[in-house]
Amino acid sequence: MGCVSSEALRQENQDLVKNLLSLQHTMQQQQKVLNDWEEYRPLLSQTEEFRSQIETLGQENRDLKEYIGTLEKDLAQRRAKEVGRLFYINSVFRRIPAPHQVQTW
DSSP, X not given: OOOOOHHHHHHHHHHHHHHHHHHHXXXXXXXXXXHHHHHHHHHHHHHHHHHHHHHHHHHHHHHHHHHHHHHXXXXXXXXXXXXXXXHHHHHHHHHSXXXXXXXXX
């Protein structure tokens, strides 16, 4: 078995220290990511709640638009009836002579 030089051992030791520092840095980054995840996990559930509320509000919005459309249609029909009634009343009044047009015998 051969003898390992102290320089080779020193180089191997430095490589191991570099690897250890690199692993330590990687572990710190992973811990930071894990901490961030723990911090943002409640936000994820809130996001799901908001998404559900947005979908509900979207459906309510569509329902209200449909209801408004129905009301507008009903209002247009009522206006048409009222306009027709006013035209009828106007035509009746046109047939009635004005006081200065009435001939007395």
